[in-house]
Amino acid sequence: MSHGKALELSYSADEVFSRIQHEGIKFIDLQFTGLTGRFHHTTISANTFTPEQMRDGLPKLDGSSIVGFTSIDDSDLVLKPDPNTFAVIPWYTANKTARLLCDVYWGEDRGRLSRDPRGLAQRAEEYVKSSGFDYSAWGPEVEFFVFDKIHWDVLTPYKGQSYSIESEEAPWSQSGSGYPMGLQEGYYPSTPSDTLTPFRNECVNILSENFGILCDNHHHEVATAGQCEIDIRYDYLTNSADATQSYKFVIRNVAKKYGKVATMMPKPISMDSGSGMHTNVSLWKDKKNIFFDEEAEMELSQVGRYFCGGILEHSRALCAISNPTTNSYHRLVPGYEAPVYIAWSGSNRSAIVRIPRHFKGVGYARLKRLEFRAPDPSSNPYLVFASVLAAGLDGITKKSDPGDQVQEDIFKMTRSERAKRGIGVLPANLGEALDELESDKEFLAPVFPDDVIDRLIELGRRDQREIAIRPHPHEFYLYFDV
Known part of the structure; x- marks a missing residue:
């Protein structure tokens, strides 16, 4: 069976950091999807991005400001990048930028946000098995x-x-x-x-x-x-x-x-x-x-x-x-x-x-x-x-x-x-x-x-x-x- 990205591009965390260094990546676009399907992002400097952040996530998200995510009284969320989704965005030529799709988690090790659409897709894949x-x-x-x-x-x-x-x-x-x-x-x-x-x-x-x-x-x-x-x-x-x-x-x-x-x-x-x-x-x-x-x-x-x-x-x-x-x-x-x-x-x-x-x-x-x-x-x-x-x-x-x-x-x-x-x-x-x-x-x-x-x-x-x-x-x- 021939698949798309699963067999075309696949990166480990180490490979991502190697590409960031050798390709002169200046910024990392952290992208995720809201409950209604709209695409969101926040951008970090590549020289501040660490292996620990790739593993543990980045505390960059106020969930109450994303439609459908959380209430204002409990809104601290973490974005965990998926290294397999690394891609260089070609229209950013002056400051070379790559993107990573992210999974959304609660802060304080409280687990996955139930309303993260990507998490629901992954849950569906487990249901298949x-x-x-x-x-x-x-x-x-x-x-x-x-x-x-x-x-x-x-x-x-x-x-x-x-x-x-x-x-x-x-x-x-x-x-x-x-x-x-x-x-x-x-x-x-x-x-x-x-x-x-x-x-x-x-x-x-x-x-x-x-x-x-x-x-x-x-x-x-x-x-x-x-x-x-x-x-x-x-x-x-x-x-x-x-x-x-x-x-x-x-x-x-x-x-x-x-x-x-x-x-x-x-x-x-x-x-x-x-x-x-x-x-x-x-x-x-x-x-x-x-x-x-x-x-x-x-x-x-x-x-x-x-x-x-x-x-x-x-x-x-x-x-x-x-x-x-x-x-x-x-x-x-x-x-x-x-x-x-x-x-x-x-x-x-x-x-x-x-x-x-x-x-x-x-x-x-x-x-x-x-x-x-x-x-x-x-x-x-x-x-x-x-x-x-x-x-x-x-x-x-x-x-x-x-x-x-x-x-x-x-x-x-x-x-x-x-x-x-x-x-x-x-x-x-x-x-x-x-x-x-x-x-x-x-x-x-x-x-x-x-x-x-x-x-x-x-x-x-x-x-x-x-x-x-x-x-x-x-x-x-x-x-x-x-």
Whole structure:
């Protein structure tokens, strides 16, 4: 099995200090992920960084200032760098800077912070082993938009709220300098219509050469106005989540270099496709892909079917984690490439779980996987992978067979036809998804402590209220003359 960073770049603490010295590293960027998925950092001078700090951590974090971490009355946290994540950041040329991803601990040797997303991912990997498997493999397909400019006005609510997007690729472009593509007509266009090939090439080079993250494909996606995808090679769960966060970090910074802005917002453009993060997963034991069975339908083993059944059974609750923003649910509507209906299939992309069928046979056993198509890139990858794993393993434990696959286009079925087939629907909004998580959270217990789930629900309801109390600009079009 070929993995990404796990086999490409791997460093001991001694090797990190050797590289710092021999490569003239001036600063170390200590990076970590908050509960909501946002990337944070603090920077230290390389000449003050010691082996003891690498081992014991650095007392550099006020947890009460990171959304979702701690309260103000108990907030002293420690960042413990992971030497395996060492990477030189190429856009800092004047003062050479390297980064280290960090695990988050309580001070005074009180153990791991339960709300550290990276810790939850590592806990999920231990759960895989205790469930009788060696490891799980994960390959996210992260989509995003790169705009020329974005403007919004939300700080003057009594004046009105608005936003505007500029892109030479868009049909509304006023520049006249490009070859604009229509709504939902952006899939695989050649240059010069696809203006972002040099940008994506540079991102792939940096991810590979500096961060040890293998990317095997990149292209323009379905939406207009600069929607892109760069595919990350599959890897172990925590490594893959690390790679996803590093991917977002690189994309945003390279976009800035090009004078553009990148966003992981799921649905920035109305009437066009949104950005997803299709999540591919397989289970492995004794160097074999447990999801592969040459004799089974679509070569998917019974264990793989049970894993699929677990995802389907808990899919409505999973949405609160895999689709955690109010904007996520503008993407999850029929007709815009996003899955809405709770079903599984082979090549049918209208189902939320798909079994890719590009190749078959023992020679391609390593590629047998489930593709969960609901998640979007606004989510926290550590939490998404950990929660999908928990749902799948719950399905294996309960032997939750997913039933017959759905081969027809579900988008074209009537409601009564879907009801006859037992095809459910994903939540219509974030509030509904949070209700589902609140009532169906037991499957997460082996990985997620209750306080983490409670905090995620609390933060989600806060965002839901922020939107609920504000009128939408389109409501003026619909209702001003009532």
